[in-house]
Amino acid sequence: MSAPPATADILLRGGTVITVDPARRVIADGAVAIAADRILAVGPRADIEAAYTARQVIDTTHHAILPGLIDGHAHAGHGLVKTLHGGDSAAWSEACRVIYTTASTPEFWHAEARLAALERLMFGVTTGVSLLGGGDSILRTDDLAHGIAHCRGVTEIGIRDIVAVGPTRPPHPRVYASWEGGVRHEYPVSFERQLETIEALIETCHGRGRIGVATLMPVYAEAEHDPVAVALIARQGRLVRDLGRKHGLIFHQDGHHSGSLDMADRMFGLLGPDATMSHSTDLTDADIEAAARHGASIVHNPSAIASVRGYCPVPRLLDRGVNVMLGSDGTAPDRSTDMFRHMFQCMRLHQRQHRDERLMPPGKLLEMVTIDAARGLNIAHEVGSLEAGKKADIITVDLRKPHLYPLNMPVWRVVCFANGQDVDTVIVDGRILMRARAVAHVDTNEILDAAQAETGLMLDRAGLRAALAEPPTLWGKARH
Structure with missing residues (x-):
């Protein structure tokens, strides 16, 4: 006599399961069983249904079932400053400096975190890296309240978030401002104060729920600094790296290019298997060898x-x-967190660069937003693929749409034809956060309205209302 079926909490059945497991199985008419926050089993529907009953069964016929997507590099704060200065990068960077040092409040960071996390959730992104600021390495690390507000906002939405925090560039101190009672109060912030704020955020938020913290240092180019500056940067880098290692954190940098990876290794010792180095454009042979030698990961945007x-x-x-x-x-300033869009952009970018349409096949692209990203963030033992024992971070893509038919070659369909709006169901830690594109546990209209209101307050504090005017060169010409 066969054993009676075991009980699962959730059973996804009937979809095409794209596992991204070590065998890279794609299972037509498959199923995934979930208990609590873990995957119990993945396989053909008939086998899984014979082995498990479930308290909740979700019919995923005409859907693809995938691991939750991972966004390896994005910026907290940016969600409320979209399109500022209409394509003028220098003006945009200066606006970020003003906003992230002197015109943002904890309420701003909370409203932006909820908006950005909701966007990610509805695009099927279940894990993301979020730098607490941006522009030219301007992070809000003067006071713990801003980072806590960000973490609280993401927690309300329920996805995983790795908050990257670090010091600004020398010279220090840098002027920051708070807005108690609507009145601006300026104060100088030293590197030491920033380091204290970073450690306080780690101790307060890292490992709490689905929040993690990463340490960060600005990227430096060798030709830009004299020996005294290099010695100062090296000292600061060691302190930040030691702090991260003390707490078992990954390390992140934003903006590597043209020899800076080699410099980060040779002069500062920043590379390692826990390091994720973003952008990494126009790399030298020494850059590539340094990354390979130390097992560092590259985040391509x-x-x-x-x-x-x-x-x-x-x-x-x-x-x-x-x-x-x-x-x-x-x-x-001009892009969303729709990882389907970025997968396709990646494919075409490299095919065009090398005049070779064989480059960057869809399976590799999907790996780069699932298991490869999980590996770089040191969480591949928990997420990034659909395997028994891993966390139940799962999305489904509704394929029953004209642009996704006919239903053949599902990996190609998902990577080359789908977009974030095709994501139907999102499960994180075994909890259904979105079903049939409805997010029931939060008031989406309230989140949108709060984001709009906080943006207006920020623009007034920063004196940047005019920066949202449509530029007159928007129409009629090839260049603005």
Whole structure:
């Protein structure tokens, strides 16, 4: 007599399961069983249904079932400053400096975190890296309240978030401001105070729920600094790296290019298997060898302005054995966190660069937003593929749409034809956060309205209302 079926909490059945497991199985008419926060089993529907009953059964016929997507590089704060200055990168960067040092409040960071996390959730992104600021390495690390507000906002939405925090560039102190009672109060912030704020955020938020913290240092180019500055940067880098290692955190940098990876290794000792280095355009031979030698991961952002100004040699990095993941660099100034869009952009970017349509096949692209990204973030033992024992971070893509038919070659369909709006169901830690594109546990209209209101307050504090005017060069010409 056969054993009676075991009980699962959730059973997804009837869809095409794209596992991204070690065998890279694609299972037509498959099923996934979930108990609590873990995957119990993945396999053909008939086998799983014979082995398990479930308290909740979700019919995923005409859906693809995938691991939750991972965004390896984005910016907290950017969600409320989309399109500022209409394509003027220098003005945009200066606006970020003003906003992230003197015109943002904890309420701003909370509203932006909820908006950005909701966007990610509805695009099927279940894990993302979020730098607490941006522009030219301007992070809100003067006071713990801002980071806590960000973490609280993401927690309300329920996805996983790795908050990257670090110091600003020298010279220090840097002027920050708070707005108690609507009155601006300026104060100088030293490197030491920033380091204290970073450690306080780690101790307060890291490992709490689905929140993690990463440490960060600005990227430096060798020709820009004299020996005294290099010695100061090296000292600061060691302190940040030691702090991260003390707490078992990954390390992140934003904006590598043209020899800076080699410099980070040779002069500062920043590379390692826990390091994720973003953008990484126009790399030298020494850069590539340094990444390969230390097992560092590269975060490629194919839709970013950095990929217009330079080229990240992804095929060469992969051939050298370097782990490469994708990032959105979102959500601003002009791009979203739709990882389907970035997968396709990645494919075309490298095919065009090398005049070779065989480059960057869909399976590799999907790996770069699932298992490869999980590997780079040191969480591949928990997420990134659909395997028994891993966390139940799962999405389904509704294929019953004209642009996704006919239903053949499902990996190609998902990567080349789907977009974030096709995501139907999102499960994180075994909890259904979105079903049939409805997010029931939060008030989406309230989140949108709060984001709009906080943006207006920020623009008034920063004096940037005019920066949202449509530029007169928007129409009629090839260049603005």
